[in-house]
Amino acid sequence: MGNVILKGRTGVVDCMSDEQAESADAPVDADAADDPEAETETEPETEEASGLQDGDFVRIDYTVRTADDGTVVDTTHQDVAEEADIDEEGHEFEPRIIVVGAGHVFEAVNEDLIGKEVGAENTVHIDAVEAFGEFDPDDVRTVSAEKIDEDDRYPGAHVNVDGQQGHVETIIGGRARVDFNHPLAGEDLEYEYELVEVVDDLEQQAQGLLGMHLDHAPEVWIQTDEVEEEVQVEVESDDEDEEPAYETETQTVEKETLYIEATPQMTMNQQWLFQKQQIAQQIMDRLDLDRVIVQETIDGTGGMMGGMGGMMGGMGGAGGADVEEALEDVDVDADEIVDELEEDIEE
Secondary structure (H helix, E strand, O other): OOOOOOOOOOOOOOOOOHHHHHHHHOOOOHHHHHOOOOOOOOOOOOOOOOOOOOOOEEEEEEEEEEOOOOOEEEEOOHHHHHHOOOOOOOOOOOOEEEEOOOOOOOHHHHHHHOOOOOOOEEEEEEOHHHOOOOOOHHHEEEEEHHHOOHHHOOOOOEEEEOOEEEEEEEEEOOEEEEEOOOOOOOOOEEEEEEEEEEOOOHHHHHHHHHHHHHOOOOOEEEEEEEEEEEEEEEEOOOOOOOOOEEEEEEEEEEEEEEEEEOOHHHHHOHHHHHHHHHHHHHHHHHHOOOEEEEEOOOOOOOOHHHHHHHHHHOOOOOOOHHHHHHHHHOOOOHHHHHHHHHHHHHO
C-alpha cells in the first residue's frame, strides 16, 4: 500500500465538491460558539508504542529454509544443522543478537518484529526479489580458465574472478562457464523465528554486534578509563579586537572503552582483517562509546632461553659437555669463538 503524502495549500489547486462548498458556506451557530459547555472535538491521545521498536537489541532463534523444497539455508539450532548436513566447524549454534531496524534481518522479518513481545514465534515468507534477488541469466558468463586458480577448476567450485564471486558450472578446454548469481538467487525463503529476549546489557550488545561479523563472540568488557590527551584551549586576552589565540594543554578526560580479548578465530577472520575500523566504528556509534581496544594474550613459557633450548634440541639434543664434543668434531676452537665475541662487544 502506497504512502499518502500530505501537502500544504501553496501551489495546490483546492477542489471541493458541492456538498463541501455548501458546508463551508453554512452560517455558524453563534449561540453554540459562545456556549462554554458546548462539546468540542479533542484530538485523540497518542498511545505509546508497545513491544519491540527500531533500535532495540533482541536475541532470536531462527531457521531459514527455501520455500520451494525446504532446504535449510541458515539456522541457530545445532540439531537442525546436523539433520541438514550443514558444516558445523567454526559455527556457534545459539540464539543471535540483532538490532531491530538496523538491516540485520530481511526487511519483511524486521517489519514482523515491530510490536512483538518476548516469546513471540512466527514464520515470515520472503519473496526472492527481497531476499537475494531474481536469477539473472546474463550473470552466467564464459571466462578464461586461466582466471581461475588451478585447484578450483572443477564444476561446483566457488571462485573469485576479477573480484566477483561465482561458482563454476562447467570447464571445457581453456574456457569455464561461471554463474555469478547468488547461490540463492530466484529462491523464495521461509524465515521461522522465536523471540528469546530483549538484550539491555551493553557488553552483551557489543558481543552480539561482533558475533554478526565474526560468527563467534569473543570476550568483551566495558570500563571508564581516565586518559590524558592534548586539547586546544583559547588564551584569554584583554584586547577584544585581537584575534583569538590558542595553546595546547594536557587534560585528563574520561573515555568509555570497549575492550575485546582477541581470539585466533578473530585475528584470522577475513572480514575483521579488512574492516576492523568500520566494525569498531559501528559498535562505538551504536553503543555511544569513545574507543575500542583489542587485546591479545599469548600464554606459555617460551622466550629466549626456550628458543635456545629448542635450537639445542635441533642439534641432536646436545647439551653441556656434548656441545664441546660437537665443536671438536667440526674442528672449531671454543676459546677462539669466545675471544671473537668479546672483541665484538668491546668494539
